[in-house]
Amino acid sequence: MTVLLSDDRITSIPAIENGEPLVDLCTRDLLTTGRQFAREGVADRLALADAFLPVGVRLHIVEGLRPVESQQEIYDGYCAELERLHPGIAEPDVRVLASRFVSPIEVAPHVAGAAVDLTLIGAHGPLDLGTPIDATPEQSDGACFFAATSISREARTNRALLADVLTAAGLVNYPTEWWHWSHGDRYWAYTTNHPTALYSPPTPQTNPPHP
Template sequence: MRTDYLNIPIRDCGEPLQEIPESAFPRMHPHPYLAMGAPYPGSPWRLRSGALSALYRAQSLLSARRPGWRIALFDAYRPLAVQHFMVWDAFRREAQAMGCLTRLASCAGPDALERGDPEIYALLAPKVYRFWGIPDPDPCRPPPHSTGAAIDCKLVDGEGRDVSMGGPVDDFTDRAIPDFFASALPGTPEYLHHQNRELLVLVMTHAGYARHVGEWWHFSIGDQMWAHTVGADCALYGRVGDG
């Protein structure tokens, strides 16, 4: 579990959340976590104003390199309650895969599981938190998406078709690793996957975002993970109220 970035101080600049225009950035329909019953009190398609401006810059860079291609969104703002819902769902799926689902029956979340069954928590937590941010209520340790400064995204071509990235968003296998296809030979499908991932990270980082070390689709700007990646003294965005 990579949590060292959570030690970086936050000096929130106070920027508000803004709606992300679907006309500019195509999105998943329906929203994948809403479809699962995640408790969103408002729109998930929001970002801090500075993060949204950076996303427009990334789109401009992409358009210059691949006319007609667009950055498509899978997820953006995720309140803490939604993070808790999705993390607990991930625990249940991991428990089911390992044949220990019944041991979660009396628990209401990862905190209760850690207290009530530390053995099974120790077994499942590294698998879950490899990809999911810990839903810590401490405002000094927010999950990245709860800051309104992180997105999960992919590329689509001029016809709106998915560009091949070597696996879908939220593919929680080793294929999620950004450089998973880096050794592929030219002319192979795997080489194309890697080239497309490299294009996405190029336009996003040139626009100011930083990529998650373990997920090709996750980018953030101004949060603690971003600060850790770029060497900033502090984060610009903390957790946004769950409204």
């Protein structure tokens, strides 16, 4: 059974900030949508994964560091959608369902600069990964889950390629979102049996400027 970000096994892991800086992913020659930031260790691992890809295929990072306010807005919006879809649902159950798609604010990897949302792009544009990035479980009928079997053979092959290069570079996937990969956050710590997360949410002093 998939362990979600709302699970006590994740939320109980301490985050001991190691002081690693945030960097602009463009400085690692990565393809991004606008300016995107992540921790230095995450950026270096993404660059390594990008180098592992076959000639003509690149990583395309759509989102890295996410402001706390944006994370809260996404979380609240999805919780409201779930409450509409499941009238009378208890708040703890909403939290569990919501964490399939968006992390509770207190453990959110994007807020700590530890996670990116990405896809693969080739000479003729984005490759088929089965669903758009940010397709909810409801919108995609579960096809957003990395191991979904309802997607095409081409999409499964591309997901396998994505996993091969990113795992080899030291990142971990959140299994309910094929596009979400992280390093140094609580989910990474749980997956790799590390006693602590390496990154906690950046302070205003360490946040990079946004355009």
